[in-house]
Amino acid sequence: MNGILRVLWDGVLNKLKSLMTLSALLFGSLVTFFGWISTFICSNEAIKIFLIIYSPISVIIILILIQAIIEDKKEYNNLLKKNLADYHGYEYDYIEVEINIKIDGSSINKTIYEMISKSDSLNSKEHFSFFIGCAKANINNEISLGSDSKAEDSDISFQNINVNKHLCLSKLLFSPNLKTGKRATYIITQKIEKGVYLMTLEEILKKIAKGEWATKEPCEAHRQRVKYPLKKLVCKIIFPKEYKIKGEHFFDVTFLNSCSRHEEEYNRLIKNNSCPTPEIVGDNKIVTLTVDHPKIGLEYWVKWQPPPREEYQKILQK
Secondary structure: OHHHHHHHHHHHHHHHHHHHHHHHHHHHHHHHHHHHHHHHOOOHHHHHHHHHHHHHHHHHHHHHHHHHHHHHHHHHHHHHHHHHHHHHOEEEEEEEEEEEEOOOOOEEEEEEEEEEEOOOOEEEEEEEEEOOOOOOOOOOEEEEEOOOOEEOOEEEEEEEEEEOOOEEEEEEEEEEEEOOOOEEEEEEEEEEOOOOOOOOHHHHHHHHHOOOOOOOOOOEEEEEEOOOOEEEEEEEEEEEOOOOOEOOOOEEEEEOOOOOEOHHHHHHHHHOOOOOOOEEEOOEEEEEEEEEOOOOOEEEEEEEEOOOHHHHHHHHHO
């Protein structure tokens, strides 16, 4: 925790230093200008000079300030990512989440992680997952390490610490230590029983009426947290082809542990044409959200509105 606070404090100090320098520059230019013009402030010539010279100068100064703030924000984000990577001892290049939802509401979840060690002493890392939302408790699940998992100059093993109906807490072990700059790719698979996803619109509306649903919007969702430095995130939700879902953008972005939208990041994804749309692939319907450089401390949603109960029952009867 102290390391994270140090990262945040360093970022704040850098931002204050930059803003103080720019403020001093702006103040100095104003003092110089008004000192010079005060000798003939009442003349028409002074007014002309003011309009011709100072107006463009003020615009330029404002633009410089805006650009400096933007660059400072980028520098702060890069500093945060670097220090968090050093603090944890690793960073992720790529995470791909694949949620294969069966027609009965059970699912098989497979997540591919590609990571880089930032420390010679990296011998383990915790893997923690749980179900976000109000209808996700009391779900039996099992978790395992994929046989295709591998690491450079190291062996990977997997130890379950606490797996119950609410969460999965496991530990990834490296032997020998995963050295600085070395890469590891590991695959986590979870098999989750029926009930983790509500399959009809009526079920969700009932939960909303009772105040037992995370949002007022009648949708089901997968929410992916970003807690570590990450270059690319892919969330792929797979449905049976005949299962009809609805939605506008099929995604959202919120603050961590919240349903409040992060407007800046949401609009960035729309601008970058990152909005997922359902596509038919073989016997499946797939919705994929791809995010380059996701932000730490946010949750990226893939969301959808399930079909009415009557329509869902017809699918089950086939």
